[in-house]
Amino acid sequence: EPKPYTVVTVFAGRADRIPVLAGYLRILLDQGKVDQIHFWDFSETVEDRRASKLEAAKLGALFMEPSAQTNRSRFASYYDFYAESFLPPERVDPDRVVIVKADDDVVFVDTDRFQDFISTAANRTDMFLVHANIVNSGVASFYQQQHGAIRNLSLEYPAADGRPGQAPLLSTGTILGNLEKAVALHRQFLDHPEAFRWEGKCIAFHHPDAKRFWWQGRFSINFMAARLPVWSTVWDFARQATGDGHGAMSDEVMLTEVATKAGLKECMVPFFNVAHLSFESQRSMDGVVLPWYRTLLADRVHLNGTKRNEGKEQK
Numbered sequence: 001e002p003k004p005y006t007v008v009t010v011f012a013g014r015a016d017r018i019p020v021l022a023g024y025l026r027i028l029l030d031q032g033k034v035d036q037i038h039f040w041d042f043s044e045t046v047e048d049r050r051a052s053k054l055e056a057a058k059l060g061a062l063f064m065e066p067s068a069q070t071n072r073s074r075f076a077s078y079y080d081f082y083a084e085s086f087l088p089p090e091r092v093d094p095d096r097v098v099i100v101k102a103d104d105d106v107v108f109v110d111t112d113r114f115q116d117f118i119s120t121a122a123n124r125t126d127m128f129l130v131h132a133n134i135v136n137s138g139v140a141s142f143y144q145q146q147h148g149a150i151r152n153l154s155l156e157y158p159a160a161d162g163r164p165g166q167a168p169l170l171s172t173g174t175i176l177g178n179l180e181k182a183v184a185l186h187r188q189f190l191d192h193p194e195a196f197r198w199e200g201k202c203i204a205f206h207h208p209d210a211k212r213f214w215w216q217g218r219f220s221i222n223f224m225a226a227r228l229p230v231w232s233t234v235w236d237f238a239r240q241a242t243g244d245g246h247g248a249m250s251d252e253v254m255l256t257e258v259a260t261k262a263g264l265k266e267c268m269v270p271f272f273n274v275a276h277l278s279f280e281s282q283r284s285m286d287g288v289v290l291p292w293y294r295t296l297l298a299d300r301v302h303l304n305g306t307k308r309n310e311g312k313e314q315k
Helices: 018-030 046-059 076-084 114-123 138-147 179-191 228-238 251-261 280-314
Strands: 005-012 036-041 062-064 097-103 106-109 129-135 223-227 266-276
Touching: 005 018, 005 046, 005 076, 018 046, 018 106, 018 280, 036 046, 046 062, 076 228, 097 114, 097 228, 106 280, 114 129, 114 223, 114 266, 129 138, 129 179, 129 251, 138 266, 179 266, 179 280, 223 228, 228 251, 251 266
Parallel strands: 005 036, 005 097, 036 062, 129 266
Antiparallel strands: 097 223, 106 266, 129 223
């Protein structure tokens, strides 16, 4: 099988965090694991736009400007583009193209296992979407806790109003409703990152009460992948999104909750971690947590540079 052709697409828009994700994308580019990077400009201020444009330029990434689509989610033109307009290079088999969608508040990427994630997305043709094992994600956290990675936080599987994966924001049993637990979760990951990933097949996530919740339900789409031929179906669901705020039928609701209720399957790879900085209800912890991830990236870049220099000396 030829190596998948990988396009990483970023929902870019916040100046304080985009350099961290860009640092990991630089490592992936240097390792030859990514073929194209597209930054989609969802910034709301001039400063944020400038920062996103700068990081895109450093990476040689395309800077994409979404067009407004009436009565739709502001992300509609993004999904439309990969379903209707994107063409891979002529030499590339479209069936072997994997499109990754990453949010700009992904502040850690396991670059060592990224290729395994892409291979899973390319080869699991029975899956609609394949998700990373996300640190700070309601459903993923439940599985990390079950595996023994998360200790003493007693996290519940998020469910609200009979909907699995739907986080009840006021519940102190979820990371979305309990800032203290969310900060502790990040700290536990940074102290023992190896505990958060484990070998195994892609997990078709489900609420523990499968009789009551027979469909898969909602899953955070902070870092997901789908094969190019699937994007027409991705767009079929995403185009029905009515907005992005609380209570709206967002792209995330359509692509996970509604799509799996319609019979499509999704899974989460246990062996590949990314870290997601914060949900809207957790923003007040950004000032504490973001510097931790900046330090981690700086250490990683230093280590990579040392390894490269050692390789040159040996030659």
